[in-house]
Amino acid sequence: MSLMEWDDRLSVGVAMIDGEHKHLIALVNKLHDAVRTNQSKEVLGPVLEGLIAYTASHFGHEQGEMQRTNYPQARAHIAEHTALAKAVLDVQAKYKAGQSAVLGMEVLAFLKDWLIKHIKGSDQALGAYLKAQAAKKVA
């Protein structure tokens, strides 16, 4: 069973961002499966790595949109991204150092909660702003 599922309540109204969120959810589910089935470090390590890399690229895309449109809430939004990236890199560092127990269901629950909260809060606010900006341009 998947840890997370996409549903329309997670939509931010911008197709590019929604598409990336769907992919992020798929990667969190992939990590969940690997943890749940007790995969080896050789399997788990790259799955975690892939999630971290995709998250960084996604945050970069959102931040690019913020910069392009002079988003007034950029500072607070970017601070949330930075805090999450740091937390996940900490987990990865501990995992690489041999503390394999660090990558367990608690971390997955944290990731799931963070994503839902962040998408429904900061990302939906950003989405609404980007849509309003785009509408202004057309008008």
Ligand SMILES: [Fe+2]
């Ligand atoms: Fe996002």
Ligand SMILES: [Fe+2]
């Ligand atoms: Fe975000």
